[in-house]
Amino acid sequence: MPPSLQSTTVAEPAEPIVASPAAAVAPYDALFLYSFGGPDKPEDVVPFLRNVTAGKGIPDARLEEVGEHYYRFGGKSPINEQNLALKAALEAELARRGVDLPVVWGNRNWAPYTNDAVDELEQLGARRVVALVTSAYSSYSGCRQYREDLATVLDGRGQLGPDGSTGIQFDKIRPYFNHPGFVRANVDAVVDGYAALAEAGGDGAAARLVFVTHSIPDTMEAASAVGHASYSEQHLSVARLVAAAVGERLGHDVEWDLTYCSRSGPPSQPWLEPDVNDHLAALAAQGVRDVVISPIGFVSDHMEVAYDLDTEALATAAELGVTAVRAGTVGTREPFVRGLVDLVLERAGLARGDDVAEATVGDLPALASVTAPNCCLRRHEEPSGIPALCSEDMHQ
Numbered sequence: 001m002p003p004s005l006q007s008t009t010v011a012e013p014a015e016p017i018v019a020s021p022a023a024a025v026a027p028y029d030a031l032f033l034y035s036f037g038g039p040d041k042p043e044d045v046v047p048f049l050r051n052v053t054a055g056k057g058i059p060d061a062r063l064e065e066v067g068e069h070y071y072r073f074g075g076k077s078p079i080n081e082q083n084l085a086l087k088a089a090l091e092a093e094l095a096r097r098g099v100d101l102p103v104v105w106g107n108r109n110w111a112p113y114t115n116d117a118v119d120e121l122e123q124l125g126a127r128r129v130v131a132l133v134t135s136a137y138s139s140y141s142g143c144r145q146y147r148e149d150l151a152t153v154l155d156g157r158g159q160l161g162p163d164g165s166t167g168i169q170f171d172k173i174r175p176y177f178n179h180p181g182f183v184r185a186n187v188d189a190v191v192d193g194y195a196a197l198a199e200a201g202g203d204g205a206a207a208r209l210v211f212v213t214h215s216i217p218d219t220m221e222a223a224s225a226v227g228h229a230s231y232s233e234q235h236l237s238v239a240r241l242v243a244a245a246v247g248e249r250l251g252h253d254v255e256w257d258l259t260y261c262s263r264s265g266p267p268s269q270p271w272l273e274p275d276v277n278d279h280l281a282a283l284a285a286q287g288v289r290d291v292v293i294s295p296i297g298f299v300s301d302h303m304e305v306a307y308d309l310d311t312e313a314l315a316t317a318a319e320l321g322v323t324a325v326r327a328g329t330v331g332t333r334e335p336f337v338r339g340l341v342d343l344v345l346e347r348a349g350l351a352r353g354d355d356v357a358e359a360t361v362g363d364l365p366a367l368a369s370v371t372a373p374n375c376c377l378r379r380h381e382e383p384s385g386i387p388a389l390c391s392e393d394m395h396q
């Protein structure tokens with residue numbers, strides 16, 4: 001892949017002026033921080049993996065292997081604490097802007113579950129809720145699966161009407177990979193990564209910037225491209241922008257590649273490639289000696305980052321004699337958190353029918369927050385039969 005020649009700068013996200021805090025988030029009564037979940041202790045690991053993989057055909061050998069990743073870290077994923085930190089950061093940013101909006105956290109695969117979050121939202125008396133999913137890019141795993149889970153949970157509570165109406169109405173914030181706050185926070189994290197590389201004795205000017213995201217099956221990639229750029233194209237757009245902005249900050253060209261981690265299906269099933277470890281070997285064979293790894297596909301340093309990158313990919317680099325550092329994820333970096341609150345206000349404006357400018361950076365438009373009916377299926381043209389909220393064919 002050629003080095004990016006794009007010279008677009010990624011500006012500091014603009015600070016919106018909140019004239020009337022209450023009006024700024026109307027019609028919403030609460031913000032639902034909706035995540036993946038992870039085990040808190042060793043006894044949680046197997047039941048968590050069962051929740052994640054129910055009916056997905058992941059080989060037992062892969063499950064045992066992934067279980068080992070968690071046991072190596074004491075049976076505890078860092079993801080839950082990271083979501084609590086993000087929740088606190090969102091609350092602080094909302095408060096700083098004078099916006100009164102409670103934040104409720106829930107997960108698809110572990111406690112507090114989606115159902116627990118809906119209980120809490122009911123206790124708050126919430127009637128209309130804006131959901132923020134902790135995936136920046138759209139695909140089945142990062143978008144539709146959350147919307148299906150929410151519909152299924154509401155159905156299980158007898159709160160999903162035949163016309164798609166729900167007890168509490170949920171709207172979703174659009175996939176935010178191309179929001180200025182997310183991109184800016186990644187640029188900052190990568191610039192810090194280059195500083196860490198220099199401290200480790202690496203040569204930043206010669207270093208390759210290796211972006212990483214979660215691999216998905218080719219079939220899921222194809223299905224992610226209904227009416228908009230695909231999952232991998234979304235990443236390429238962000239990678240190009242981040243590399244160009246980092247190059248400007250560092251004052252030299254930055255060569256980069258997009259790679260993938262954490263594939264899990266049977267070997268016969270094609271998934272997005274190259275795998276980050278294979279790519280490090282290919283780079284070493286070309287004579288690359290220094291690498292900065294940037295996990296642009298993930299929003300926090302959860303287990304896929306802690307194991308697949310910090311444990312496995314960094315060991316691969318060491319074996320190859322490559323000096324490598326792993327740049328941070330956006331986590332609770334200020335531009336990211338501010339950007340998320342901007343997105344909450346943007347979604348509220350859209351819900352009110354205001355004329356809203358949807359901020360983006362790069363060559364892709366803002367994705368819709370209400371998706372086309374068959375957007376992001378698990379497989380192309382194979383409707384699951386499971387209703388998914390926040391879609392044009394549903395009530396909202």
Ligand SMILES: CC1=C(CCC(=O)O)c2cc3nc(cc4[nH]c(cc5[nH]c(cc1n2)c(C)c5CCC(=O)O)c(CCC(=O)O)c4C)C(CCC(=O)O)=C3C
Pocket residue numbers: 036037038039049052053056058062063066077078079134135136139141142214215216217220262263264265297298299302303304
């Ligand atoms: C695109 C994507 C993201 C990125 C977007 C985002 O960040 O949300 C993501 C995030 C995550 N994936 C996670 C964990 C797992 N994902 C699995 C399995 C799978 N992920 C897939 C895709 C994605 N996953 C897919 C296509 C599968 C195959 C099964 C299926 O078709 O659904 C499995 C099963 C075992 C295995 O196969 O590895 C586990 C344990 C955790 C929690 C980490 C922690 O505990 O800290 C997080 C945040």
Ligand SMILES: [Fe+2]
Pocket residue numbers: 214
């Ligand atoms: Fe995953």
